[in-house]
Amino acid sequence: MKKENQTPTMKDVAREAGVALGTVSKVVNGLPVGYSYRKRVEDAIKKLNYQVNTYAQGMKAGKTYTVALLIPNARDPFFASLIYYINIALSRQKYRMLLCSTDFNPSLEQEYVNMAQFNKVDGIIGLTYNPDLIVEEDTPFVAIDRPIGSRFPCVASDNFAGGQLAAEKFADLGCRHVAFLRTGSSLNNETNKRRSGFENGCLARGLSYEMKILNDDEPYALFEEFLMEHAREGKFDFDGIFCVTDRLAYLVMKSLKKLGLRVPEDVQVIGFDGIRHFGDADYVCSTIVQPAQEIAEMCVELLVHESLSMKPPLVCLPVTYAYGGTTKDPEAEQKGDNP
Amino acid sequence: MKKENQTPTMKDVAREAGVALGTVSKVVNGLPVGYSYRKRVEDAIKKLNYQVNTYAQGMKAGKTYTVALLIPNARDPFFASLIYYINIALSRQKYRMLLCSTDFNPSLEQEYVNMAQFNKVDGIIGLTYNPDLIVEEDTPFVAIDRPIGSRFPCVASDNFAGGQLAAEKFADLGCRHVAFLRTGSSLNNETNKRRSGFENGCLARGLSYEMKILNDDEPYALFEEFLMEHAREGKFDFDGIFCVTDRLAYLVMKSLKKLGLRVPEDVQVIGFDGIRHFGDADYVCSTIVQPAQEIAEMCVELLVHESLSMKPPLVCLPVTYAYGGTTKDPEAEQKGDNP
DNA sequence: TTGTATGCGTTATCAT
DNA sequence: ATGATAACGCATACAA
Numbered sequence: 001m002k003k004e005n006q007t008p009t010m011k012d013v014a015r016e017a018g019v020a021l022g023t024v025s026k027v028v029n030g031l032p033v034g035y036s037y038r039k040r041v042e043d044a045i046k047k048l049n050y051q052v053n054t055y056a057q058g059m060k061a062g063k064t065y066t067v068a069l070l071i072p073n074a075r076d077p078f079f080a081s082l083i084y085y086i087n088i089a090l091s092r093q094k095y096r097m098l099l100c101s102t103d104f105n106p107s108l109e110q111e112y113v114n115m116a117q118f119n120k121v122d123g124i125i126g127l128t129y130n131p132d133l134i135v136e137e138d139t140p141f142v143a144i145d146r147p148i149g150s151r152f153p154c155v156a157s158d159n160f161a162g163g164q165l166a167a168e169k170f171a172d173l174g175c176r177h178v179a180f181l182r183t184g185s186s187l188n189n190e191t192n193k194r195r196s197g198f199e200n201g202c203l204a205r206g207l208s209y210e211m212k213i214l215n216d217d218e219p220y221a222l223f224e225e226f227l228m229e230h231a232r233e234g235k236f237d238f239d240g241i242f243c244v245t246d247r248l249a250y251l252v253m254k255s256l257k258k259l260g261l262r263v264p265e266d267v268q269v270i271g272f273d274g275i276r277h278f279g280d281a282d283y284v285c286s287t288i289v290q291p292a293q294e295i296a297e298m299c300v301e302l303l304v305h306e307s308l309s310m311k312p313p314l315v316c317l318p319v320t321y322a323y324g325g326t327t328k329d330p331e332a333e334q335k336g337d338n339p
Numbered sequence: 340m341k342k343e344n345q346t347p348t349m350k351d352v353a354r355e356a357g358v359a360l361g362t363v364s365k366v367v368n369g370l371p372v373g374y375s376y377r378k379r380v381e382d383a384i385k386k387l388n389y390q391v392n393t394y395a396q397g398m399k400a401g402k403t404y405t406v407a408l409l410i411p412n413a414r415d416p417f418f419a420s421l422i423y424y425i426n427i428a429l430s431r432q433k434y435r436m437l438l439c440s441t442d443f444n445p446s447l448e449q450e451y452v453n454m455a456q457f458n459k460v461d462g463i464i465g466l467t468y469n470p471d472l473i474v475e476e477d478t479p480f481v482a483i484d485r486p487i488g489s490r491f492p493c494v495a496s497d498n499f500a501g502g503q504l505a506a507e508k509f510a511d512l513g514c515r516h517v518a519f520l521r522t523g524s525s526l527n528n529e530t531n532k533r534r535s536g537f538e539n540g541c542l543a544r545g546l547s548y549e550m551k552i553l554n555d556d557e558p559y560a561l562f563e564e565f566l567m568e569h570a571r572e573g574k575f576d577f578d579g580i581f582c583v584t585d586r587l588a589y590l591v592m593k594s595l596k597k598l599g600l601r602v603p604e605d606v607q608v609i610g611f612d613g614i615r616h617f618g619d620a621d622y623v624c625s626t627i628v629q630p631a632q633e634i635a636e637m638c639v640e641l642l643v644h645e646s647l648s649m650k651p652p653l654v655c656l657p658v659t660y661a662y663g664g665t666t667k668d669p670e671a672e673q674k675g676d677n678p
Numbered sequence: 679t680t681g682t683a684t685g686c687g688t689t690a691t692c693a694t
Numbered sequence: 695a696t697g698a699t700a701a702c703g704c705a706t707a708c709a710a
Contacts, residue, residue, distance in 0.1 A: 007457050009687055020697040025689060034695060051457040055394050055403060056687035059702055064394060066437075074413065074423040075618035083422075084413040087440045098405075099438045101426045118346050118390040247617045277623070278586045278614070279414035348703055359681040364705055373679060395703035398686050 008048040017044035028052055063122050067303065068098040070112050070126035077275045078290070079127070082144070084279075085296030086125060093304050095122070106130035113139070123303045129185065142299045145190050150313060155298045158316040159190045162288040163197025164204075165321055166242045166270045169286075171205035173268055173328050175240035178207050179230075181223055181252060182244035183214040191244050194272060198242055210238070223248075224255045231259050239267055246271035249285045253326065269326040283324030291317045347387040356383035367391055402461050406642065407437040409451050409465035416614045417629065418466070421483070423618075424635030425464060432643050434461070445469035452478070462642045468524065481638045484529050489652060494637045497655040498529045501627040502536025503543075504660055505581045505609045508625075510544035512607060512667050514579035517546050518569075520562055520591060521583035522553040530583050533611060537581055549577070562587075563594045570598050578606055585610035588624045592665065608665040622663030630656045 010028075014021045017040040026033045027041040044050070058064040067090055071079050083099065090097045098121060100112045109130045116124045116139055123140035126133075126148070133148055135141050143154040170178050180198050184191050195211065202209040212226045230237035236259075243249035249271030253263055263269050264286075274289030276282060283289075294317045302311060323329045349367075353360045356379040365372045366380040383389070397403040406429055410418050422438065429436045437460060439451045448469045455463045455478055462479035465472075465487070472487055474480050482493040509517050519537050523530050534550065541548040551565045569576035575598075582588035588610030592602055602608050603625075613628030615621060622628075633656045641650060662668045 011687075021687095022689085022697060022699090023695090026696090029689080032695075037696080051453070053398075053457065053687055054459055056398055056702090057689080059392075059395055059398060059687080059704095060689050062702080073618075074426060075416075075419050077414075077416070077419075077617060080414050080416075080419040080422075080618070083419075083438070084440065087413060087438055091440070097438050099422070099426055099436050101423065101430070114390070118392065120393055247620070250616060250620065275617070277589060278416060279412075279419070281586070281589065284616070349705095350703080360704085361681060361683095361706080362679095365680090368705080371679075376680075392703055395686090396705080398688095398703080399705050401686080 007053075008050045009053070010050075012048055013041065013044045013050050016048060017041045064120065065094065066096045066098055066121045067300075068100050068112060068116055068121045068124045070100045070102050070109060070124060070128055072102050072104045072127065072129065074099065074101060077279060078273050078292070080279065081292040082127070082296060085293045086299060089297045089300035093300060095300075095304065102128065104129050106132070109133060113141075116141075125299045125303060140303055142302045144295065144299060146188065147314060153302050153311045153313060153315065155295050155302070155315045155317065156190050157290040157295065157319050159193035159319075160197035160200070161316075162272060162290075162319040163194040163199070163242075164201035165197075165319065166194075166272070166288055167198050167201025167205060167207060167209075169270060169321055169327065170240040170242070170268065171201075171207055173240070175207060175268060177238050178202065178209045178240035178242060179238045180209060180211045180242045180244075181213075181226075181248060182211070183216065183218070183220075183223075183248060184244065185216050194244055207240075220251055223252065224258075227252070227255050227259060231261065236261055236267055241267060241269050243269065243271045246273045246275040246284050246287050249287070249326070253285065263326050264328045268328060270321075271324075271326075274322060283322050286324040286327040286329070287322055289320045289322045291319065346392075347389045348392070349389075351387055352380065352383045352389050355387060356380045403459065404433065405435045405437055405460045406639075407439050407451060407455055407460045407463045409439045409441055409448060409463060409467055411441050411443045411466065411468065413438065413440060416618060417612050417631070419618065420631040421466070421635060424632045425638060428636045428639035432639060434639075434643065441467065443468050445471070448472060452480075455480075464638045464642060479642055481641050483634065483638060485527060486653060492641050492650045492652060492654065494634050494641070494654045494656065495529050496629040496634065496658050498532035498658075499536035499539070500655075501611060501629075501658040502533040502538070502581075503540035504536075504658065505533075505611070505627055506537050506540025506544060506546060506548075508609060508660055508666065509579040509581070509607065510540075510546055512579070514546060514607060516577050517541065517548045517579035517581060518577045519548060519550045519581045519583075520552075520565075520587060521550070522555065522557070522559075522562075522587060523583065524555050533583055546579075559590055562591065563597075566591070566594050566598060570600065575600055575606055580606060580608050582608065582610045585612045585614040585623050585626050588626070588665070592624065602665050603667045607667060609660075610663075610665075613661060622661050625663040625666040625668070626661055628659045628661045630658065 010021055010024045014024045019037055023037055024041050027038050054065055069086055073079055087097050102109045109128045113135055117136050125142050127144040141152045143152055145156045147154040180195055182195055214222055243252055249269050253269055256263055261267055269285055271285045271287040274287050275284050277284055298315055349360055349363045353363045358376055362376055363380050366377050408425055412418055426436050441448045448467045452474055456475050464481050466483040480491040482491055484495045486493040521534055553561055582591055588608050592608055595602055600606055608624055610624045610626040613626050614623050616623055637654055
């Protein structure tokens with residue numbers, strides 16, 4: 001990568017316009033300048049195609065107009081969606097976005113946080129997994145999904161309500177005996193809320209339910225076993241399965257197929273996240289949709305707006321239900337969507 | 340976003356260590372410094388938790404250690420994959436990545452390119468759609484998929500070979516009459532190569548073929564019409580359909596289902612791109628896989644390495660075929676994958 | 679070998 | 695209202 005040739009600087013503009021450096025600065029920053037001077041400067045700027053150097057500007061101001069987004073992995077569809085919307089929200093506020101893939105690596109997460117603290121970025125939006133992440137008090141930081149300490153705001157979906165919603169949908173769709181399947185790190189409180197909400201909803205609507213909860217390090221095969229055990233003699237014990245993510249729902253559906261069970265005829269499935277085929281086509285399954293756009297906008301809002309006075313510790317954004325072919329929604333019967 | 344408190348500077352380290360500013364700089368940059376001095380400086384650095392300010396450093400050097408990635412949309416799975424691998428490749432080279440979503444907007448694309456030229460980033464990797472994009476000669480730029488002028492290298496999949504490969508697969512799998520379906524902007528030469536390669540392969544293997552080519556602004560419904568016309572009286576004219584992208588293949592498969600045609604029993608489908616469910620699970624359809632990782636690494640290589648002497652104008656990377664449930668691959672029959 | 683001085687592009691504080 | 699000058703944090707040519 002070779003070095004740039006000279007791009008015009010304020011000094012060049014000043015020389016071209018025959019004015020002093022400070023005058024150019026004032027014009028650029030919209031401070032009062034006599035008309036004839038302003039005109040000459042503006043002409044010179046156009047002629048030289050001048051543009052302020054944001055880094056030099058930032059060095060003076062102690063700002064970089066850059067925000068780092070820490071996220072495990074850009075390929076995951078939910079994370080990709082977050083990246084997409086956060087990017088849009090930031091550029092609307094004239095901020096650049098530095099993408100930092102952490103790959104679930106705690107030490108990488110810490111490294112990026114350190115970078116931010118040394119004035120390299122103005123703030124961080126982080127979806128991190130390091131429970132011991134150290135963030136200086138005065139570093140602008142907004143967490144997604146996992147609260148970091150108690151000093152920084154955290155934005156998440158209303159996971160409890162999402163669990164409830166799933167149970168209610170099952171009840172509305174005629175289910176009686178349902179199951180909840182979850183995997184994931186046990187220190188992730190937010191997905192635990194999905195479970196609690198679901199339990200709560202089942203109780204409220206008189207559904208009997210069973211849970212199967214796995215840790216990250218346990219193999220998926222255990223779920224398949226669980227399903228098999230409940231499929232003795234051609235009859236399946238559940239008429240509804242709530243999966244903690246769409247990804248898990250996808251795997252579960254493959255297992256059900258192996259068992260000769262039809263979705264949604266024999267058993268209905270609801271996932272969580274709101275993943276769509278190709279990012280924006282139809283839903284991969286009936287699901288509780290996380291409001292990715294709202295989450296993104298809230299994060300940026302909290303980070304950028306200096307209404308620092310009272311940052312809420314935890315913001316829960318409302319989730320919605322979406323039909324995706326794996327439930328028996330009456331109004332969706334005729335549509336050929338979602339095989 | 341509030342301003343940072345003071346982070347330690349070189350001056351602070353120098354004062355702490357009782358040495359001169361330049362000495363600290365030398366230690367930081369690994370230049371020869373007497374042992375006792377070096378030791379004192381290193382201790383001071385640790386004590387103050389000092390870290391160089393990359394922006395100030397960059398202002399001196401005229402480098403920012405930042406590369407901008409221009410890409411239409413982070414949600415698209417193929418783009419997301421590219422983002423993922425480019426991010427990894429860049430950070431291995433100690434470069435940061437600025438993500439610039441262009442949303443297919445030509446003027447936004449131009450804006451980001453301008454930003455780069457004004458010394459805000461050291462280089463650009465761009466997957467752009469603006470045919471009139473103006474890039475200064477001396478701006479380090481690497482294009483993906485669409486050549487920009489003739490002065491910048493372009494990295495792409497070997498689309499021609501991909502088309503050929505699809506035709507050969509169809510032939511191997513027993514097809515006789517196949518179709519090619521394509522949509523997309525007509526100025527995208529690379530996807531045209533897929534067509535040419537496919538034609539070439541069909542000719543070589545004695546397959547009869549038909550093409551249906553749509554422009555971006557034409558509705559998908561025209562494809563459905565095309566398929567319907569070829570499905571008269573319970574018989575379908577084609578036993579294989581090659582779609583220019585996996586996304587299109589997905590839509591086509593839905594249409595085929597509507598027509599009562601089974602995939603792969605009645606008609607086999609091959610897509611292009613290598614999209615996987617959830618980014619890393621199984622393929623959404625049998626497909627010609629673009630080597631996203633290799634593309635990413637090649638882009639970074641070309642951008643970063645100062646072997647500027649002879650930049651190749653167009654680098655074509657090899658594609659592969661992957662089974663994804665929509666073809667009758669013999670060795671894959673027993674697998675329950677990809678419904 | 680170590681310290682000093684200058685400049686990168688910008689903004690802000692002064693005199694004028 | 696405008697122009698000169700210092701300072702931001704760092705690297706480097708040059709002096710000690």
